[in-house]
Amino acid sequence: MINYNELKLLRAALKKLDAGFAGLPEFTPEFDDAALAAVLDEVATRMQDNYPYYHPHYAGQMLKPPHPIARIAYALSLWINPNNHALDGGRASSAMEKECIPQIGAMFGWEAPLGHLTGGGTMANLEALWVAGKLHPGKRVIASSQAHYTHQRISDVLGLAFSAVDVDSDGRMSLSSVEEELSKGDVGTVVVTMGNTGLGAVDPLPAILQLKERYGFRIHADAAYGGYFGLCEDLEPRTRQAFDGLVNVDSIVIDPHKHGLQPYGCGCVLYKDPSVGALYRHDSPYTYFSSAELHLGEISLECSRPGASAVALWATQKLMPLVKGGDFAASLGASLRAARQLHHRLANSPGFVPLMPPELDIVVYAVNTDDTTSSSAAARSLFTKAAENGLHLAMIELPTALVGGYLGNIEINSKSVTCLRSALMKPEHEDWCERVVDLLEKSLP
Numbered sequence: 295m296i297n298y299n300e301l302k303l304l305r306a307a308l309k310k311l312d313a314g315f316a317g318l319p320e321f322t323p324e325f326d327d328a329a330l331a332a333v334l335d336e337v338a339t340r341m342q343d344n345y346p347y348y349h350p351h352y353a354g355q356m357l358k359p360p361h362p363i364a365r366i367a368y369a370l371s372l373w374i375n376p377n378n379h380a381l382d383g384g385r386a387s388s389a390m391e392k393e394c395i396p397q398i399g400a401m402f403g404w405e406a407p408l409g410h411l412t413g414g415g416t417m418a419n420l421e422a423l424w425v426a427g428k429l430h431p432g433k434r435v436i437a438s439s440q441a442h443y444t445h446q447r448i449s450d451v452l453g454l455a456f457s458a459v460d461v462d463s464d465g466r467m468s469l470s471s472v473e474e475e476l477s478k479g480d481v482g483t484v485v486v487t488m489g490n491t492g493l494g495a496v497d498p499l500p501a502i503l504q505l506k507e508r509y510g511f512r513i514h515a516d517a518a519y520g521g522y523f524g525l526c527e528d529l530e531p532r533t534r535q536a537f538d539g540l541v542n543v544d545s546i547v548i549d550p551h552k553h554g555l556q557p558y559g560c561g562c563v564l565y566k567d568p569s570v571g572a573l574y575r576h577d578s579p580y581t582y583f584s585s586a587e588l589h590l591g592e593i594s595l596e597c598s599r600p601g602a603s604a605v606a607l608w609a610t611q612k613l614m615p616l617v618k619g620g621d622f623a624a625s626l627g628a629s630l631r632a633a634r635q636l637h638h639r640l641a642n643s644p645g646f647v648p649l650m651p652p653e654l655d656i657v658v659y660a661v662n663t664d665d666t667t668s669s670s671a672a673a674r675s676l677f678t679k680a681a682e683n684g685l686h687l688a689m690i691e692l693p694t695a696l697v698g699g700y701l702g703n704i705e706i707n708s709k710s711v712t713c714l715r716s717a718l719m720k721p722e723h724e725d726w727c728e729r730v731v732d733l734l735e736k737s738l739p
């Protein structure tokens with residue numbers, strides 16, 4: 295699991311960091327090694343109680359290990375522990391955050407976005423909908439019924455009316471349902487999900503951009519999970535067109551802690567029009583004295599934020615720039631291929647019925663039995679059996695009205711069906727696909 299070379303690299307970098315403060319009078323904090331060692335031993339034991347998220351045998355929820363560069367840079371920065379709220383608390387890490395933002399924006403064809411890192415996708419979406427609500431007061435927010443549940447809850451927090459619109463049989467926002475809502479005249483913001491969390495389906499952004507010309511509303515793209523896939527060159531044409539549309543939306547959320555190889559605590563919100571920064575204005579009496587330059591706390595709802603997140607992200611983007619054809623894009627391409635391969639293999643396995651072909655790297659599949667009730671029970675039992683065999687999956691409950699068309703000969707005798715769900719977020723899943731299929735077949739009830 296652990297490549298101990300990471301510690302060598304961290305040690306060398308720490309020495310370099312330390313040298314920068316050599317001019318100060320000697321001051322080295324001390325601690326009781328033995329006491330720490332005893333507690334750490336207990337911590338390490340307790341941490342064994344986890345699924346092996348880093349291993350290709352973990353093919354369930356959206357969990358991806360941070361890149362070693364991110365882990366090392368994050369750890370390194372903890373000896374400074376910068377706070378990216380104000381420049382007084384983190385000059386270098388604030389500068390790094392400001393460099394990361396245009397690099398992320400460039401993936402979407404944005405030239406000079408306003409943006410910052412957040413604690414995660416939830417906070418980032420909250421900020422984007424807060425801005426949307428300020429610009430369209432009293433108007434509704436709509437998102438698809440397969441959008442992340444956070445949008446409904448955030449709208450509630452912000453006091454904005456929210457409606458969910460139907461999805462088509464592939465899990466994408468239904469255009470006729472969107473238009474029906476728009477025709478009521480009170481929609482201020484449409485949330486378009488670029489890869490929903492359950493199915494990985496990408497909403498039809500080009501058509502929604504056309505509707506915007508007719509009806510006038512704000513488009514917020516929730517690309518928390520899927521955003522980085524725009525770098526892949528072998529997306530299906532309609533998915534490619536959706537990603538190409540991002541250049542024309544008003545705000546985007548992307549989670550570096552999902553597909554961007556970062557430790558948790560790293561989301562990002564971007565605004566096309568930097569003038570929305572004025573909405574964040576506040577007069578803190580004690581924060582921003584060290585310079586007239588932008589302090590990130592002036593454009594963020596969160597106050598203290600980990601400079602370590604910015605340092606880790608900067609280092610990762612330096613090592614693997616966010617460009618088409620680069621190493622980072624190639625690793626996402628491997629995840630795409632892994633998902634297609636798993637879908638294909640399951641379609642040829644008598645024990646399984648895969649649902650919609652994966653648009654990104656999430657594969658959803660039912661266990662092939664006589665009816666949806668027994669299929670759901672079989673999925674739950676397979677989930678447990680697979681874990682005993684060392685393969686870790688996730689489950690998803692889907693309305694049969696939505697996915698019935700994909701269920702083949704499984705008779706529909708329930709309102710919903712429990713399916714298995716594998717987010718193949720690790721590039722290594724491409725090479726491990728056969729082993730995953732073997733274990734799946736071996737775990738059938």
Ligand SMILES: *Cc1c(COP(=O)(O)O)cnc(C)c1O
Pocket residue numbers: 413414415416417419442444487489490491516517518519520549552561
């Ligand atoms: C994960 C996710 C979120 C929530 O983000 P967190 O980082 O978990 O707070 C929102 N939207 C989508 C599409 C997601 O996949």
